Amino acid sequence: MTKNLKAISFYFSLFIFLMTCVSVPVSAEEKKLEKIIATMWVFYPKEGKSAEFEKAFKKHIEYRKSMDDPRKWSVYQADMGKKMNAYLVRSCCESWSDLDDYRQWNIKSKASENWRDNVSEYVAHYERDRSEADFENSHWPADLKYKYVGVNTYRLKLGHSEARAKDKKALSDAAKSEKWPFNWFWDESINGKMEMNLAVPYMSYGDMAPPEVKFSQMLAKHLDDKEKAKELLSRWSSHFKSVSYNIYVLREDLSM
DSSP: OOOOOOOOTTOOOOOOSOOOOOOOOOOHHHHHHOOOEEEEEEEEEOTTOHHHHHHHHHHHHHHHHHTTOSSOOEEEEESSSSOTTOEEEEEEEEOHHHHHHHHHHHHHHTHHHHHHHHTGGGEEEEEEEEEEEEEEEEEOOTTOOOSEEEEEEEEEOTTOHHHHHHHHHHHHHHHHHTTOSSOEEEEEESSSSOEEEEEEEESSSGGGSOOSSOHHHHHHHHHTOHHHHHHHHHHHHTTEEEEEEEEEEEOTTTOO
């Protein structure tokens, strides 16, 4: 899976089959071993070749399984918008050193050769992006089942990193404490444009309906002060250039 492409600005990087971690102090050495790196491939089939792409892709996945691919890949497609023909293929999570190990597996298994020989002829272009998962502020059980993922993509402002992290923790802690009726997952882009993503999983469209108690109301209850809640939400919004949203469908038939 190798070709160059200009970075696609809106992709998250999702979020998938992950264990929520407990926040504890870690040493620099332990930090290196954290499995927080997610990898995302985005494939655009050639016009009129989506069916052939999917057929070849499934065969390629079977090849990877036969070679004991150490990664588990999840495949998504946008449910709305202008890029519904793209296939988002994501795996999470690894440490930085795991990336070296996977490169060696890829060479030994000849997975890239299999891709070039069987799938690449149906692909117009593609890219690879990486993101850093934020387990501490996420709430995504390992056994979570879902069919859709709603993703808020935040374009980040320079100079807001420390304040943004503090406010994100405050919002996430409040949601956990007040048992907010949704799961969620945070990650932040490593390459390309400065972006952060908030992914929320659903089993149906009906589950996407807003809850009876709004987040702002829940936050005011948690802080025991409507004005403090309003100030926190206003400050949170100030960290971003823009915010976009889309819904993605999990393609279980194409996932490993």
